[in-house]
Amino acid sequence: xxxxxxxxxxxxxxxxxxxxxxxxxxxxxxxxxxxxxxxxxxxxxxxxxxxxxxxxxxxxxxxxxxxxxxxxxxxxxxxxxxxxxxxxxxxxxxxxxxxxxxxxxxxxxxxxxxxxxxxxxxxxxxxxxxxxxxxxxxxxxxxxxxxxxxxxxxxxxxxxxxxxxxxxxxxxxxxxxxxxxxxxxxxxxxxxxxxxxxxxxxxxxxxxxxxxxxxxxxxxxxxxxxxxxxxxxxxxxxxxxxxxxxxxxxxxxxxxxxxxxxxxxxxxxxxxxxxxxxxxxxxxxxxxxxxxxxxxxxxxx
Numbered sequence: 555x556x557x558x559x560x561x562x563x564x565x566x567x568x569x570x571x572x573x574x575x576x577x578x579x580x581x582x583x584x585x586x587x588x589x590x591x592x593x594x595x596x597x598x599x600x601x602x603x604x605x606x607x608x609x610x611x612x613x614x615x616x617x618x619x620x621x622x623x624x625x626x627x628x629x630x631x632x633x634x635x636x637x638x639x640x641x642x643x644x645x646x647x648x649x650x651x652x653x654x655x656x657x658x659x660x661x662x663x664x665x666x667x668x669x670x671x672x673x674x675x676x677x678x679x680x681x682x683x684x685x686x687x688x689x690x691x692x693x694x695x696x697x698x699x700x701x702x703x704x705x706x707x708x709x710x711x712x713x714x715x716x717x718x719x720x721x722x723x724x725x726x727x728x729x730x731x732x733x734x735x736x737x738x739x740x741x742x743x744x745x746x747x748x749x750x751x752x753x754x755x756x757x758x759x760x761x762x763x764x765x766x767x768x769x770x771x772x773x774x775x776x777x778x779x780x781x782x783x784x785x786x787x788x789x790x791x792x793x794x795x796x797x798x799x800x801x802x803x804x805x806x807x808x809x810x811x812x813x814x815x816x817x818x819x820x821x822x823x824x825x826x827x828x829x830x831x832x833x834x835x836x837x838x839x840x841x842x843x844x845x846x847x848x849x850x851x852x853x854x855x
Contacts, residue, residue, distance in 0.1 A: 578621030730784020
């Protein structure tokens with residue numbers, strides 16, 4: 555376990571990044587540069603805040619989030635890996651895998667320019683992970699914080715056998731009011747409607763959330779744009795290494811059942827997830843790598 559003192563000694567960037575102890579004594583990197591600020595927890599390698607200069611927070615974080623070992627933080631950008639949603643064959647295994655609840659290790663940090671900060675974290679197999687996913691792997695995330703936010707999740711097979719994974723950046727975007735928001739870029743795409751018995755449907759026009767929503771859009775590679783007139787901005791999401799996109803919001807009844815989410819919080823976020831989900835699986839041979847990339851930029855409407 556990397557301590558605050560050890561992390562600051564090895565990786566702190568004076569005036570730009572330092573490591574601190576947060577809720578539940580979880581350690582996070584507090585990042586500030588000329589373009590933005592951000593907070594990144596070592597637990598789950600989870601970014602919980604990204605605020606471009608002179609803008610509102612881009613990411614939603616629940617005030618009731620768990621900061622406990624073995625539990626996920628509700629909000630920000632959790633990492634789903636090595637499976638997305640429920641395990642395909644064993645429902646006793648944790649939803650969305652174990653990456654989002656594991657203790658990662660900081661591998662590098664760099665102040666690339668006064669306006670861009672880079673940090674890289676890694677996760678490798680252990681006795682505990684092999685109980686859930688019986689393969690050797692190296693997982694690494696590189697996060698660049700600047701005017702835009704860029705994330706690259708590199709997954710490498712370190713085993714002697716092939717393995718297949720699904721994954722996602724389970725991104726929670728902060729919005730003014732879900733009732734006024736529309737998502738562009740998925741028009742005409744086929745999707746699996748998990749709320750309606752996994753029926754396959756086709757998106758007609760922009761995505762608007764009017765009830766519980768859990769959809770896997772297939773064969774998607776273009777940008778998604780969240781238009782938010784309440785905040786007078788758009789959030790553009792670019793991606794690569796992904797041909798599926800997930801849209802999720804629990805709506806009112808399910809939000810009430812979630813202990814780590816406020817009853818009305820569903821109005822304040824939308825999840826648009828860069829994913830390898832559904833039939834968009836990734837099979838890696840020994841030594842092979844795959845990169846899932848996502849770029850987030852804030853634009854005016």
